[in-house]
Amino acid sequence: MTSRNRVKKALNHQQPDQIPIDFGSTGVTGMHVYAVAALRDYYGLEKRPVKVHEPYQMLGLLEPDLQETIGVDVEGIFGNSTLFGFSNENWKPWRMPNGLEVLVSEHFNTTLDKNGDILIYPKGDLTVPPSGRMPKNGYFFDTIIRQEPIDDANLNPADNLEEFEPISDEDLACFSQAARQAAATGRLVMGSFGGTGLGDIALVPAPFLKHPKGIRDIEEWYISTVVRQDYIHQIFEKQTEIALQNFEKIKPLVAGLVDVVFICGTDFGTQTSTFCSETTFRNLYLPYYKKINDWVHQNTDWKTFKHSCGSVRTLLPAMIESGFDIINPVQCSAANMDPVELKQEFGKQLVFWGGGIDTQKTLPFGKPEEVRREVLSRCEIFGRDGGFVFNTVHNVQANTPLENIVAMIEALREFNGK
Numbered sequence: 001m002t003s004r005n006r007v008k009k010a011l012n013h014q015q016p017d018q019i020p021i022d023f024g025s026t027g028v029t030g031m032h033v034y035a036v037a038a039l040r041d042y043y044g045l046e047k048r049p050v051k052v053h054e055p056y057q058m059l060g061l062l063e064p065d066l067q068e069t070i071g072v073d074v075e076g077i078f079g080n081s082t083l084f085g086f087s088n089e090n091w092k093p094w095r096m097p098n099g100l101e102v103l104v105s106e107h108f109n110t111t112l113d114k115n116g117d118i119l120i121y122p123k124g125d126l127t128v129p130p131s132g133r134m135p136k137n138g139y140f141f142d143t144i145i146r147q148e149p150i151d152d153a154n155l156n157p158a159d160n161l162e163e164f165e166p167i168s169d170e171d172l173a174c175f176s177q178a179a180r181q182a183a184a185t186g187r188l189v190m191g192s193f194g195g196t197g198l199g200d201i202a203l204v205p206a207p208f209l210k211h212p213k214g215i216r217d218i219e220e221w222y223i224s225t226v227v228r229q230d231y232i233h234q235i236f237e238k239q240t241e242i243a244l245q246n247f248e249k250i251k252p253l254v255a256g257l258v259d260v261v262f263i264c265g266t267d268f269g270t271q272t273s274t275f276c277s278e279t280t281f282r283n284l285y286l287p288y289y290k291k292i293n294d295w296v297h298q299n300t301d302w303k304t305f306k307h308s309c310g311s312v313r314t315l316l317p318a319m320i321e322s323g324f325d326i327i328n329p330v331q332c333s334a335a336n337m338d339p340v341e342l343k344q345e346f347g348k349q350l351v352f353w354g355g356g357i358d359t360q361k362t363l364p365f366g367k368p369e370e371v372r373r374e375v376l377s378r379c380e381i382f383g384r385d386g387g388f389v390f391n392t393v394h395n396v397q398a399n400t401p402l403e404n405i406v407a408m409i410e411a412l413r414e415f416n417g418k
Contacts (some may be wrong), residue, residue, distance in 0.1 A: 003073035007188035008259060010386045011303050011325065011351055019383045022353065022391045024062035025076030025190040026262050027054050027083075028307045028329060029391045030356065032139060032398040035405055036060030042402060043069050051103045053092060055120070056083035056207065057395060058130065058140040060102070064185070070409050071416075074389070075187040077178035077258070079194050080171045084108075084132060085123040085208030097137045116186040116384050119144075122210045131207035139398035143205045147217035159214030163206060164195055167246040172253060175352040176363045179254040190305070191258040192251055196292055198236050198285060199225070202266045225276065229284060236288045244295050251300055260326065261302045263292060269310020272335045281315055286322050292324025305353065309394065311335040313342065320349050329394045330355025332378075339381045342402035352382050354391040357408055363392060364400045368407035375411035383415075 001009075001017045009016040024030045029416040031039075036050045037060065062072065080087050086107030094104040097118075107124030116136035122128060132141035174192065182189045197203050204221045206212035215221050215228075225232055266285075268275050276284075293304050306324040308315075311334035319327065330352045332339050339355060356378050357363050362370055382388035390412060396405060 003185075003187040004189075007073050007389060010389055011260070011353070013348060013385060013387045015384075015386050019379050019412065020073040020188075020389050021071050021412060022074040022190075022389050023070065023072050023396075024059075024067070025072075025074040026192055026305075026307075026328075027057065027059065027078075028265060028394055030054065030057070030059040030161065031062065031396040032400075033058050033060035033096070033401075034098070034139070034398040035396045035400055036062060036066070037100055037102070038402045039070070040066055040394070042406060045069065046397050049093060049101050049103045051088070052094075052108075053078070053088055054082065055104065055108055056141055058096075058134075058398070063414060071412070073187055074190055074260075075185050076190045076192060076376050079180050080174040081208065083202065083207055084120055085210075087169060094349075097134075097139075122208055124204075125210060127211040131205075131209075132279075132338040134313045141207075143202070143207050143218075145205055146198045146212055147205075147215075147220065148213065150215065150220065152228075155228070155231055156214070157231055157238065158179070160216075161237045161238055161242075162213060163203070163209060164242045166242065166349070167195075169248055169353060172249060175250055176253040179257040183257040188259045189257055190209055190260045190262060191250075191254065191302070193246070194264040195239070195246055196263045197265055198239065198288055199232070201267060202265065222275065225280065225284060232284060236284075240288045240291055243292065246406065247295065247299075255300075258300075258302060260305050261296060261300075262307070263296075263324070264289070265307040267310060268308045268315055269312040269331065269334060271310060274309055274315055277309075278314055278318055281318050286318055289319075289322035289324070297323060303351070309334075311337055313337055315344075316346050316350065324350070326351040326353045326389075328353040329391065330382075331393050333358050333360055333393070339378060343384070343387075347382075347385070347387050351387045351389065353389040354393055355382060356390040357392050359393045359395070359397060359400075363404050363408065364397060366404065368403050371407040372411040372414075375408050376415055379415045 006016045007020040057061040083155045088105045091103040091104035109124040111119050118134040119130035120132040122131045205216050303325040305326040307328045311338040327350050
């Protein structure tokens with residue numbers, strides 16, 4: 001069975017020949033560049049610096065030799081622009097705080113502040129204020145909030161729509177070429193086309209814009225979802241309109257090549273509860289999610305992928321009603337996210353993409369045998385009757401011990417009978 005057929009079978013809630021595996025197909029299912037470099041060394045792969053393809057979280061690119069070695073079944077295609085607004089091109093060497101040499105885009109321009117923190121700039125433009133900060137000896141960038149004073153009497157929804165615009169011919173060509181190359185690998189293809197991240201908190205501060213306007217402070221945005229709902233509705237309505245127009249242009253270029261589309265990374269869960277009530281979700285988000293998902297299901301054969309960390313069990317019925325096929329990352333350590341109960345209650349309606357191993361405690365701080373036991377248990381629970389793609393609970397973090405990452409991979413091989 002090919003990787004693509006294996007994952008498609010799982011997505012259709014049928015039992016595949018083995019548990020399909022994803023590492024690196026999206027910005028929420030990847031590995032920190034430290035982890036990717038360590039795995040390349042461990043498996044004796046060609047010595048070369050790892051490319052940082054997602055600089056916001058400093059995710060390392062899993063190249064074909066490593067994908068083959070660990071058994072990856074999903075290939076991701078990404079847009080032409082990173083979260084800092086520049087393209088990945090003309091790679092150059094850059095040294096991480098721990099001394100590891102990696103490759104970054106030629107537009108990855110940084111400075112050091114007086115505390116030794118690393119500052120990065122939107123579109124690589126050193127003449128404008130920085131939009132990201134990596135703390136001294138840190139691992140990834142935090143967004144720098146650049147919120148202008150808010151005048152409620154003159155708020156303009158267009159200011160929060162600056163980044164949502166008709167897709168360019170350059171981006172269309174990028175997606176077309178990437179889709180063909182991804183499909184040629186024989187893996188299932190995941191498309192991250194962008195434009196549908198309604199309220200995605202990584203996007204709200206706009207680290208890719210030189211001078212963002214509108215509501216760009218994360219706290220103020222969350223307040224706005226309560227006290228400025230009319231304003232948010234206007235943003236979501238226009239954003240959805242633009243996104244579907246872009247999908248219309250993308251669709252014919254990737255027809256028959258793309259299998260899953262990443263719709264939204266907006267988080268709705270905390271460790272113990274949700275960011276909003278089910279009523280707010282249904283009033284503010286569901287209509288736009290449903291419009292997007294309905295278009296996808298009526299016009300393509302793509303499955304739709306929804307990311308949300310945290311305790312979101314109470315919102316899962318509304319997410320199903322919204323039309324999502326897949327939920328990620330399945331944070332089983334959060335309240336009311338017991339894997340057995342999730343599989344029993346929602347396993348016939350949702351595909352669980354993730355949840356394979358806890359990245360808060362077990363993977364970074366457990367012993368290899370604890371990692372093995374948890375991986376085997378999650379595969380047994382989630383993998384029954386399909387509906388499961390193995391991934392960690394969000395990205396593998398920088399400080400994760402190599403022996404635990406290897407234990408996770410070996411446990412997968414053990415479960416899959418290899």
